[in-house]
Amino acid sequence: MNNANTGKTPAAGPLDGIRVLDLTSVVLGPLATQVLADFGADVIKIEGPEGDLMRANGVSLHPGMSSIFLALNRNKRSVVLDLKAEEGAAALRHLLKTADVLVHNMRVAAIERLGFGYEAVKAINPRIVYVAATGFQQSGPDRDKPAFDDIIQAACGLASVASVGRDSPGYVPSLIADKTTGLVVSNAVMAALVHRERKGDGQYVEVPMLETMAAFTLAEHMGGLTFPGSTVQAGYARLMGGGRQPARTSDGWIGLLPYTPKHWRAFFSAAGHEEICNRYDLSDRHQLNKNIKSLYRHLGEIMPSRSTDEWLALCEQLDIPATRIYSLDELPRHPQLMASGLFEESTHPTEGPINELRPTTLFQSTPALIRRPAPTLGQHTNEVLTEAGYEAPDTGIRAEAISSN
16 A cells, blocks of 8 residues: 555654665666665655756656656655755765765766765765666776666677577667666665674675676576587577567467476377477477477467467466466556556645556565655755754855755
């Protein structure tokens, strides 16, 4: 349930009491810090006067509050500070004294120029967990290059893998490098907090996109690269050989995965094609893998003979993994997602009625909930800096004077 709009006091999440200063923007960093916010951390989103770039990308009812921004920035408070101005930098230095974690996805040279590299921040708060989400690991020659999702997909091998069976490389039509690295960042923050809890000291953590995504892509695709001197190429043959494609039925498409030798024998037998079972050695997985491309070809030839519902019923009877193909627009009507309540309706203070996706991790005692709607630009500047007891130096003017709020 979305407790943000029920008037009830939300239960504390597992990270209740942890304060995160979020100097990230676009997708990678905001996804990472939203996980922390969903888990109960007090995430302070530090934005420049122009705001996060993603405020303008996606579908919008009002400027600055796009569908993508709403999806990545719930449970946070927005503070506007111009870090290129001394007044804004001074305010951030003050907030650093109150923080447990700082996360940024700027280039390291850029944040160093602003005066908030790790050594400078550590001097203010020695216990801070400082996490830098970089494009390329800083020990390599590409450390200062800009990195976006497309660039990382191209560099890590994913664009090549995603193009099997096509004449040209192509990108996965999802910001998978940003989102995957973002999840790794959130894990890194929590691991470093556990270390601090046990040992008492903060630390510098770097999560580089290219290295993270190369490891992600190669997890199943190392192949011959695993063994020095091997002449076998990289790539998981079961996937690279043209298998595991949606299959056309008589009235649509289905995702079908006979995974074990038992599955394949049961499927072909129940489909009335015992001769295919007799043609191939399906005695174990090694023999199965040798013939996988041919087996998928036969599968594709057989599937148009029955409807999607007929195949789904047969696969359920045989305990073979299968599903109909759902479009994005159909997902709110997916029976499983409806039953689990993934989509929640709420009323945003400025955007009105919206649909959003609840946190998917289920904690028995410390639930992850939507406690705050995504903030407008600078919505909490006064609130946060006043809580921290900050006044602009030399002037006595309150925090609002150094923001666009």
